[in-house]
Amino acid sequence: xxxxxxxxxxxxxxxxxxxxxxxxxxxxxxxxxxxxxxxxxxxxxxxxxxxxxxxxxxxxxxxxxxxxxxxxxxxxxxxxxxxxxxxxxxxxxxxxxxxxxxxxxxxxxxxxxxxxxxxxxxxxxxxxxxxxxxxxxxxxxxxxxxxxxxxxxxxxxxxxxxxxxxxxxxxxxxxxxxxxxxxxxxxxxxxxxxxxxxxxxxxxxxxxxxxxxxxxxxxxxxxxxxxxxxxxxxxxxxxxxxxxxxxxxxxxxxxxxxxxxxxxxxxxxxxxxxxxxxxxxxxxxxxxxxxxxxxxxxxxxxxxxxxxxxxxxxxxxxxxxxxxxxxxxxxxxxxxxxxxxxx
Amino acid sequence: xxxxxxxxxxxxxxxxxxxxxxxxxxxxxxxxxxxxxxxxxxxxxxxxxxxxxxxxxxxxxxxxxxxxxxxxxxxxxxxxxxxxxxxxxxxxxxxxxxxxxxxxxxxxxxxxxxxxxxxxxxxxxxxxxxxxxxxxxxxxxxxxxxxxxxxxxxxxxxxxxxxxxxxxxxxxxxxxxxxxxxxxxxxxxxxxxxxxxxxxxxxxxxxxxxxxxxxxxxxxxxxxxxxxxxxxxxxxxxxxxxxxxxxxxxxxxxxxxxxxxxxxxxxxxxxxxxxxxxxxxxxxxxxxxxxxxxxxxxxxxxxxxxxxxxxxxxxxxxxxxxxxxxxxxxxxxxxxxxxxxxx
DNA sequence: CTGAAAGCGCTTACAG
DNA sequence: CTGAAAGCGCTTACAG
Numbered sequence: 001x002x003x004x005x006x007x008x009x010x011x012x013x014x015x016x017x018x019x020x021x022x023x024x025x026x027x028x029x030x031x032x033x034x035x036x037x038x039x040x041x042x043x044x045x046x047x048x049x050x051x052x053x054x055x056x057x058x059x060x061x062x063x064x065x066x067x068x069x070x071x072x073x074x075x076x077x078x079x080x081x082x083x084x085x086x087x088x089x090x091x092x093x094x095x096x097x098x099x100x101x102x103x104x105x106x107x108x109x110x111x112x113x114x115x116x117x118x119x120x121x122x123x124x125x126x127x128x129x130x131x132x133x134x135x136x137x138x139x140x141x142x143x144x145x146x147x148x149x150x151x152x153x154x155x156x157x158x159x160x161x162x163x164x165x166x167x168x169x170x171x172x173x174x175x176x177x178x179x180x181x182x183x184x185x186x187x188x189x190x191x192x193x194x195x196x197x198x199x200x201x202x203x204x205x206x207x208x209x210x211x212x213x214x215x216x217x218x219x220x221x222x223x224x225x226x227x228x229x230x231x232x233x234x235x236x237x238x239x240x241x242x243x244x245x246x247x248x249x250x251x252x253x254x255x256x257x258x259x260x261x262x263x264x265x266x267x268x269x270x271x272x273x274x275x276x277x278x279x280x281x282x283x284x285x286x287x288x289x290x291x292x293x294x295x296x297x298x299x300x301x302x303x304x305x306x307x308x309x310x311x312x313x314x315x316x317x318x319x320x321x322x323x324x325x326x327x328x329x330x331x332x333x334x335x336x337x338x339x340x341x342x343x
Numbered sequence: 344x345x346x347x348x349x350x351x352x353x354x355x356x357x358x359x360x361x362x363x364x365x366x367x368x369x370x371x372x373x374x375x376x377x378x379x380x381x382x383x384x385x386x387x388x389x390x391x392x393x394x395x396x397x398x399x400x401x402x403x404x405x406x407x408x409x410x411x412x413x414x415x416x417x418x419x420x421x422x423x424x425x426x427x428x429x430x431x432x433x434x435x436x437x438x439x440x441x442x443x444x445x446x447x448x449x450x451x452x453x454x455x456x457x458x459x460x461x462x463x464x465x466x467x468x469x470x471x472x473x474x475x476x477x478x479x480x481x482x483x484x485x486x487x488x489x490x491x492x493x494x495x496x497x498x499x500x501x502x503x504x505x506x507x508x509x510x511x512x513x514x515x516x517x518x519x520x521x522x523x524x525x526x527x528x529x530x531x532x533x534x535x536x537x538x539x540x541x542x543x544x545x546x547x548x549x550x551x552x553x554x555x556x557x558x559x560x561x562x563x564x565x566x567x568x569x570x571x572x573x574x575x576x577x578x579x580x581x582x583x584x585x586x587x588x589x590x591x592x593x594x595x596x597x598x599x600x601x602x603x604x605x606x607x608x609x610x611x612x613x614x615x616x617x618x619x620x621x622x623x624x625x626x627x628x629x630x631x632x633x634x635x636x637x638x639x640x641x642x643x644x645x646x647x648x649x650x651x652x653x654x655x656x657x658x659x660x661x662x663x664x665x666x667x668x669x670x671x672x673x674x675x676x677x678x679x680x681x682x683x684x685x686x
Numbered sequence: 687c688t689g690a691a692a693g694c695g696c697t698t699a700c701a702g
Numbered sequence: 703c704t705g706a707a708a709g710c711g712c713t714t715a716c717a718g
Contacts, residue, residue, distance in 0.1 A: 002458070002711090004710090004711055004712085005711065005712065005713095006711080014688075014689085015688065015689045015690075016689090016690095016711090016712085016713095017688065017689060017690080017713085017714085018687090018688060018689080020712075020713065020714090021687090021688085024713085028687055028688095029687070029688085030687065030688095033687080033688085045479070045480065047454075047458060048458070048711085048712080049398075049458045049710085049711050049712070050458045050459045050712095051394055051397050051398045051403060051458055051459065051710090051711080051712090052398050052694090052710070052711035052712040052713090053711080053712055053713075054394050054694095054712090055392075055394045055395050055398050055694050055695070055696085055710090055711080055712075056693080056694050056711080056712045056713045056714085057694085057712085057713070058694075060394060062437070062459075069423070070413075070419045070420070070422055070423035070426075071416070071419065071420055071423055071622060073414070073416055073419065073623075076413045076414065076416065076419035076422075077413065077414055079413055079419075079438070080412070080413035080414055080440060083413075083438060083439065083440060092437055092459070093437070093438060094405070094435055094436070094437055094438075095422070095426060095436060095437075095438040096426065097423060097426060111390075115345070115390060115391070115392045115393045115394055115695095116393045116394065116435070136388070137388065223622075224622060224623075224625070224626040225626075228626065253623075253626055254626050256628070257626045257627075257628065260628055279414060279566070279567060280416075280567070280596075280623050282567070283567040283568075283571065283596055283597050283600045284600075284627070284628065285599070285600065285603055285627065285628030285629070286628070345695090347694090347695055347696085348695065348696065348697095349695080357704075357705085358704065358705045358706075359695090359696085359697095359705090359706095360697085360698085360704065360705060360706080361703090361704060361705080363696075363697065363698090364703090364704085367697085371703055371704095372703070372704085373703065373704095376703080376704085391695085391696080392694085392695050392696070393696095394694090394695080394696090395694070395695035395696040395697090395710090396695080396696055396697075397696090397710095398694090398695080398696075398710050398711070398712085399695080399696045399697045399698085399709080399710050400696085400697070400710085401710075458711095
């Protein structure tokens, strides 16, 4: 059905090689030949068949991005940034979501769609190091996010401990002394929020305070409902608290909702800090103070890194696995300072 | 580098055809042969090369989804639902965003990545009918969303006029008589929010009221900031109003933020209704009443419809373009009723 | 500067 | 039930 190189060659009266040369902007073609071929291309409405090209070249120009949940605006925003970053390199993004399920994450990391994709950017939540070690073959992979592994893969993540410490520092500077952490998983052993929790602990301890486990609230997942439920549970337990540092923005937003249902004011009664800087937090009734990772830098680094790995795939010297730290900053808004900036 | 059918065939001592038969679960293979081939596959770690299969079959198993903006949670949620619906049919989703730009929408509709995708689901905002008519060739396409066209494409959209009328009806039933519409584009000629605006107008008129143009607030785009800016402008003009019907939830949320900055209470002073039922609206400080389209049904219908078109592509009788109406309902929450349900 | 030919890895009539 | 062979549409050494 489609028009092939051969059809164009026939029409232009040249070989397919010459048409291919024109299509691929190969420099050494006489202007006359080029013009003749171009005319044939236009007349026939020829479009290169990417599948065939890919089969031949062994690369597809497609990279996969697997995030836990598109319903979490942080991942939606990152996905958008990755699509844009990839487009700069004429790469297309195949999007997958894992629901934060270990099996799904493992499946994806195992090269679920190998041969279809040149590489994979994975943002794991539950994946364990052993899953990664079990990985054999499969295309190049770059990891994103807080989880860290002793496995030979590039990892792009802001300094989560430092960022968490800065957030807690900010609350301490405000005079808050009873700072809860919201968003630890139930099972203490496998703790995705490990680094942020550690930052919370370290900063409180460094300030001479006591990081009380009773102020660490477990959640099942990391969405708004989890935040609301955990916050309510903490309040029901009668814990005394004057601040909350949440694992991420949506958990923080859910918590704020629970606070207001209890008649507690933010920030007067309880100051709240989130993590992610999603658009939504800026327009909340009380705008949300948050740790803002540079999402565009994260996306750019992830794509660049992955493409580098893909290019190196054929050659000998691949660089050793890297840990790359994009920038981040604390954005102070109303949820910690009545007079903070609004947006 | 990879292991091919031929390698497996060599190892198993059969022809590639036989291996292919086993891989594709062709029934007429003797158990012994099958077992032998399977063993060779396992030992070699063979994985079919999808690119080659696609080249041969003329289908790639990839469908593209183009939405305006992943930063808008409605589209992120729909994208997630489409990915899930596609996975049910073993189809993979390539995601693109158009930023709601006409050129980008036109580019995508023109079969930007033809040959790479079997079909396209497009959610246009600015695209005009002439762009669609200019479309020649390209893979099957299904349209999503409020815009309607006189062009031969399947279109999946809830009844926007009826849904808008129900929302306005709800406000009227509450006794509100000065209902603003938020989210019309500046340029009156090309009006993406056409149907919802029409619903607003019809219902007010039907109730014996007057649909005043002064209560229609223009926005540049359709995000939170646009909602906040438009709401502020309306209030600055001194318009008397006691309710707002917004083009979508994020516009409504932005408007609520602007209202609270002015010291106006929702719903006591101004009742607010949105459109989309994004997760975020349920957890807003004042939870948002909204029109809830059935996103999963939308996704399912879009994928089914597209796959049907793809399958029919080769055959003669393709069904005529259809207009399909998924379900929707009005979800009443705190922004219109203090005693409404919270989530 | 251009052409003829091989081959990427698969599926599929066509034989047997 | 299985095999030998062609071909999907492209790129790329290799000649000339």
